[in-house]
Amino acid sequence: xxxxxxxxxxxxxxxxxxxxxxxxxxxxxxxxxxxxxxxxxxxxxxxxxxxxxxxxxxxxxxxxxxxxxxxxxxxxxxxxxxxxxxxxxxxxxxxxxxxxxxxxxxxxxxxxxxxxxxxxxxxxxxxxxxxxxxxxxxxxxxxxxxxxxxxxxxxxxxxxxxxxxxxxxxxxxxxxxxxxxxxxxxxxxxxxxxxxxxxxxxxxxxxxxxx
Numbered sequence: 766x767x768x769x770x771x772x773x774x775x776x777x778x779x780x781x782x783x784x785x786x787x788x789x790x791x792x793x794x795x796x797x798x799x800x801x802x803x804x805x806x807x808x809x810x811x812x813x814x815x816x817x818x819x820x821x822x823x824x825x826x827x828x829x830x831x832x833x834x835x836x837x838x839x840x841x842x843x844x845x846x847x848x849x850x851x852x853x854x855x856x857x858x859x860x861x862x863x864x865x866x867x868x869x870x871x872x873x874x875x876x877x878x879x880x881x882x883x884x885x886x887x888x889x890x891x892x893x894x895x896x897x898x899x900x901x902x903x904x905x906x907x908x909x910x911x912x913x914x915x916x917x918x919x920x921x922x923x924x925x926x927x928x929x930x931x932x933x934x935x936x937x938x939x940x941x942x943x944x945x946x947x948x949x950x951x952x953x954x955x956x957x958x959x960x961x962x963x964x965x966x967x968x969x970x971x972x973x974x975x976x
Contacts, residue, residue, distance in 0.1 A: 816911040825966065828968045837862050837865075838863055849970075850863075854902075863878050881893075881910075893907045916944060926961075935969075943962075
């Protein structure tokens with residue numbers, strides 16, 4: 766009669782099985798964490814891109830005349846009548862653009878200035894359809910264009926994340942918008958946890974005069 770053999774799992778075999786199972790779990794967990802991290806980063810960068818592109822598209826619409834007005838208008842010879850001017854709507858600064866309000870192709874008294882202002886307290890851009898108003902904003906005086914992720918105001922210094930420059934010789938404005946997921950933390954802007962995005966556009970203005 767054959768002896769009866771009892772089969773069992775030794776302690777060593779059990780430990781090996783636990784180790785293999787743990788490695789599999791850690792591997793799947795790492796893949797999941799890695800995927801989620803990159804998805805979150807990509808999503809944040811997409812939102813920053815949307816903020817910057819929306820401002821540039823809105824500016825292009827008003828400067829080129831594809832909006833409700835006839836586009837930017839002014840005198841490229843006289844610096845005091847340039848289509849684009851620096852402006853301050855207390856306590857914030859930005860740029861004002863004179864537009865051909867009545868679509869007659871002439872610079873006259875009925876033309877007004879619109880403005881794009883950087884709200885430094887809230888890291889966002891505001892749009893003023895009439896730059897001469899001083900009423901509180903947001904409200905009827907202005908529209909909030911972006912979320913609170915814009916890094917800095919419009920500056921004439923190209924080292925800034927956000928800046929503009931106007932060429933009277935070629936009648937265009939070059940604008941750069943810088944956004945950061947947490948704009949209050951300049952030291953970490955551009956890192957994986959705090960992505961940054963910069964978008965630049967050159968907008969040519971059609972309606973100008975030399976007299």
